[in-house]
Amino acid sequence: MEEWELKAYLKAGDIARRVKEEALRYVRPGMKLVNVCEHLEGLIRSLGGQPAFPINISINEVAAHRTALISDDEVIPSDSVVKVDIGVHVDGFIADTAVTLCFNPAYDLLIEATKEALDSALNSVKAGIRFSEVGKVIESIARRYGFRVVKNLSGHSLGRYLIHAGESIPNFYDRLNLRRFKSGAAYAIEPFLTKGFGYVKEGKLITIYSLKRTRIKGGLSSDEVKLLNVINERFKTLPFTERWLKDLGYGPSKLRELLRKLIKRGYLRGYPVLIEIASGVVAQFEDTIVIVDDNVVVTTRK
Known part of the structure; x- marks a missing residue:
């Protein structure tokens, strides 16, 4: 990895960390999703980065892929568990981080377990170790607390302008996954834990x-x-939301119709919201690492 690439990763990570801290301070029940998304995305830009994907605000059993629509009326419920997933890029070099806010004390232990799973996973990473060994660490902590990992959600390698660069880091021991962490590469580690069945399914709503x-x-x-x-000009291969296209003047209905047609014709991918199949509440924590020689640098922490 070249020095200028590492600097871009570190800058993206610092911005993502600061936005994550703002999310912890700012997000509260009763807020509109659209206001939270636009506030945090605006902060990314003001700090010198660009969103690598729309801010995800996934509530309770919704595990991922929920961002606000144009004029979205949904609000954060009281007594909810709210996952805020933040992506930042600097010249295409990405930081991906997430935090769960718990407004329901019944899920405090779930939050504690997921935090510990991420911390232990980060401590176990080194160049040459198999991805599945890190997954084993995550799953063992989940089980110790009485929870399940979400098996069909995983961490991933990062590439320039690529959120998912082709490698998946399981949150359990997968004996068929023989891939290893490599020096000079960047990865996102993200445990998802639940009291549910431990799998997600696609919902009907597409927002990304x-x-x-x-x-x-x-x-x-x-x-x-x-x-x-x-x-293509604005986002390249990075995910986007209809909110970032509202300046084109189509109006929400026309814009969504165009996006649906482009999915059908094979030009776009749509990412449906992902929902735990037993409606179990899901928690998520995530950080980005860059491996430089024998050092593992967590870019999204101080």
């Missing part, structure tokens, strides 16, 4: 998208071509 292919063939309307070009 990403570009799937850029080569435009015939058969698209002028609006579809315009939208694709804007998406």
Whole structure:
């Protein structure tokens, strides 16, 4: 890894850490999701970064992929467990971090267990160790507390302008996963714990998208071509939300129709919200690491 790349990772991590601290201070029951998302995304930009993906605010049994829509009326409920997932990039180099806020004391132990799972996982990482050995650490802590890991959610390698760069870091011991941590690489470690069944399913709601292919063939309307070009220019391969396109003047209904058509035609991916299959409340904590020689640098912590 070149020195300038490491500097970009460290800057992105510092911004993400500060935004995470703001989320802990700022987010409270009764707030609109759209206000929270726009506040935190605005802070990322004001600190010198760009969102690597829309702020995710996933509540209770919703584990991931929920961001606010344009004029979203949903509010954070009282007595809820709220996961705030934050992505920052600096010149395409990404920091990915998450925190869970608990407004229901019944889930305090779940929060404690998930925090400990992440801390222990980070302490176990070194160049050359198998991903599954870290997953084993996470799962053992979950079991000790009486919880399950969410098996079909995982940590992941990071690449330039790539949130998921092709490698998955399981939150359990997967004997078939033979991959190892490598020096010069960046990874996101993110335990998800639950009292539920330990798997998520896709819901119907899609609030996040990403570009799937850029080569435009015939058969698209002028609006579809315009939208694709804007998406490619603004976001490249990084995920985005309809909120970041509202300046185009289509209006929410027309914009969603265009996005649906582009998914159907294979130009975009849609990311449905992910819901624990037994409606179990899910907690998540996440940090980003960069391995430099024999040193593991957690970019999203002080």
